Amino acid sequence: MAFIKFLGTAGARFVMMEQLRASGGVWISSGSDNLILDPGPGSLVRALESRPKLDPAKLTGVILSHKHLDHSADVNVMIEAMTAGGHTKRGAVFAPQDAFEPEPVIQKYLRNFPERLELLEAGKEYRVGEISFNTVRMLHPVETYGFNFKINNRTVSFITDTAYFPEIPDCFRGEIMIINVVLTERKPEVFHLSVPEVADILSSIKPQKVILTHFGRRTLTANPQKIADRLSQKFGLEIIAATDGMMIEV
Numbered sequence: 001m002a003f004i005k006f007l008g009t010a011g012a013r014f015v016m017m018e019q020l021r022a023s024g025g026v027w028i029s030s031g032s033d034n035l036i037l038d039p040g041p042g043s044l045v046r047a048l049e050s051r052p053k054l055d056p057a058k059l060t061g062v063i064l065s066h067k068h069l070d071h072s073a074d075v076n077v078m079i080e081a082m083t084a085g086g087h088t089k090r091g092a093v094f095a096p097q098d099a100f101e102p103e104p105v106i107q108k109y110l111r112n113f114p115e116r117l118e119l120l121e122a123g124k125e126y127r128v129g130e131i132s133f134n135t136v137r138m139l140h141p142v143e144t145y146g147f148n149f150k151i152n153n154r155t156v157s158f159i160t161d162t163a164y165f166p167e168i169p170d171c172f173r174g175e176i177m178i179i180n181v182v183l184t185e186r187k188p189e190v191f192h193l194s195v196p197e198v199a200d201i202l203s204s205i206k207p208q209k210v211i212l213t214h215f216g217r218r219t220l221t222a223n224p225q226k227i228a229d230r231l232s233q234k235f236g237l238e239i240i241a242a243t244d245g246m247m248i249e250v
């Protein structure tokens with residue numbers, strides 16, 4: 001069975017800092033492969049407290065879309081967990097170059113713990129066992145990538161933190177589409193997607209399922225599921241708002 005579990009749905013600093021929503025990232029599992037994408041604050045605890053438990057010792061990959069803390073705060077501890085504190089050389093770590101230098105979020109002492117450490121670059125293909133993915137460079141203040149994952153013969157796209165750009169619908173063609181929607185109103189100067197921009201994206205694509213996540217404070221106040229329902233009616237698509245702990249089968 002392949003599944004995706006949301007260990008957090010917080011977007012933007014205040015939702016994370018006040019833990020209005022958890023910020024543990026997304027767990028992706030297919031067969032014996034387990035990936036954590038964007039292990040923000042609390043990722044380790046959220047995984048261990050998950051029912052059934054998600055065991056970080058069974059991770060085979062750790063992926064950072066970018067180095068902002070809401071995506072990376074638990075990255076070192078997840079690498080330690082994956083590699084039994086460095087005793088077992090295993091697993092792969094994928095991150096943008098600027099997560100290593102000049103201001104590392106992945107500490108130097110554990111960089112040789114995993115089997116592989118790969119730099120993310122735009123338009124490249126990567127693989128962890130059964131799961132492969134390619135990358136799209138996003139528009140964000142630090143080096144950031146979005147992803148198209150191939151899981152269980154299906155494509156799952158992650159439109160991560162980014163300002164709107166017109167190529168988004170062409171770059172992400174997943175049957176399942178996961179979109180970080182931080183804002184209720186367009187604010188290009190903060191480099192995050194808003195609800196009207198998500199509507200622009202959805203007007204030209206027809207995914208089977210859309211999941212909204214990474215909510216900012218105003219989006220939470222406006223009720224993410226109501227936003228999802230309105231978009232769903234407008235476009236005739238299945239659109240849901242992620243909640244902490246939500247799991248979908250792939």
Ligand SMILES: [Zn+2]
Pocket residue numbers: 011012068070071161214
């Ligand atoms: Zn973020």
Ligand SMILES: [Zn+2]
Pocket residue numbers: 066068140161
């Ligand atoms: Zn960010």
